[in-house]
Amino acid sequence: MNAASDYLAKAVSLLQIASRREAATLAAAAEVAAEAVAKGGLIYIFGTGHSHMMAEEGHFRAGGLACVVPVLSSAVMLHEGALASTQLERLTGLADIVLSRYPIGPADVLIVFSTSGVNAAPVEAARFGRARGAKVIAVTSVAYSTAAAKGRERLADLGDFVLDTGAPPGDAVATIREGVTAGPVSTVLGAALLNALLVEVAADLERKGHPAPVYLSANMPGAAENNVKLTEIYKAHNPHL
Template sequence: MGAGGKDEGRISAARFADEGRAAVERAIAANKESVAAAARLFADCVAADGVIHGFGTGHSQATVLEVVGRAGGYIPTNRIGLADLVLRGDEDRATLADPLLERTPGLAKRLYELAAPRPQDLFVIVSNSGVNNSIVDMALLVKEAGHPLVALTSLTHTNSVPALHPSGRRLAEIADAVLDNCAPSGDALLPLPDGNALCGVSTITSAMLVQMVVAESVGLLVAEGHEAPVYVSANLPGGHERNTVLEERYAGRIHRGGF
């Protein structure tokens, strides 16, 4: 049953739906200023003929896909992923079988170089914990190069764990705008009898925040007289052809590979 029902404490679909809705509402309420700040950065980037680069590892890649290359989202977006080492670098595909690849020293630098960003480009880095080495490495590289940076993380999680990077810094401490997905530490939402938990919520709240930023930033572009280069579904009549024409403006700068 829903909130207030006799099965309120039972593990169930209804309970997760209730808790998930509450998490979304918390994220919306907590991020009004952050959404506005991130939207300004998105709009300025697109207006300056920039590209929005999305980077994340593990399940955070699901949120990167909300930023990059989806129907209803921006066309000038580039996905940075570990597979770039093979797809656009010179690494053997066996490299990707290493379960600890994302912890490799110098990985972020190589991925940044393969992305070949221009000065006006913007980066969006997604990490629930915000403390993994490759994530912080990339954030530091991005800021050292002078790019604006939007972080999407869980402030509850990142503030509850030690900083792992040698710099002692976390993703949220480096970014120009921080979107808090309001996920609990560890992401899982429903407690289990053994003290663990299940049902991650960060992807749901993060998707909401990304789409809010897209909506707000497109509103800024339109109000300021700029074109908003947005994808339509390739499964609509003429959609693929329209998208292809717009993609040509960013030839060589936008990629959809990686995992």
């Protein structure tokens, strides 16, 4: 097996494991999130470094939910300086500054992503959500955060619901030479769990008689009317629309 096939096989295996292991948590978290949306609440998504991509993954895309609000800040992204971002996500107090821009409250859900699960920003983001009364869904690697914690508080300790991606400590899965692995899997696993959660939220809403606010692809019939209607509803609540 070549390196590419090895990576893909391991990613598929981890997805299959996560699908089985996290099924009950996905269902329970989705039910709570759907109830929040049905009552007018929002689903916020926060992550730093590469995990910030999960906030963008849930934002304004075909098949996605219009009730999703990404928490975006250049300070904790990579495009304006990866080295600085890496330092800032470890900085105590930064999460409160970033999240204070968003009116997160008891009616809402906050999803926090962090693969390592121990950096200050995601841990404090979860605390912020809990302090505001929001339900917090932590998406992390329990194995990675356990290995990295060294006595520190973990994101996994703070979620009302914890979705374990199953990414290994260090994240990479393809052995290139002795002691060196390449091929991170956290993005694949995190995006899959996020979309599984949001799909279940949409299905739960529909089962209970609440039309799910799903965006359609701009290239599909009826998309313009559907999407304009949804953005008119949610643009007052989402600063990134």
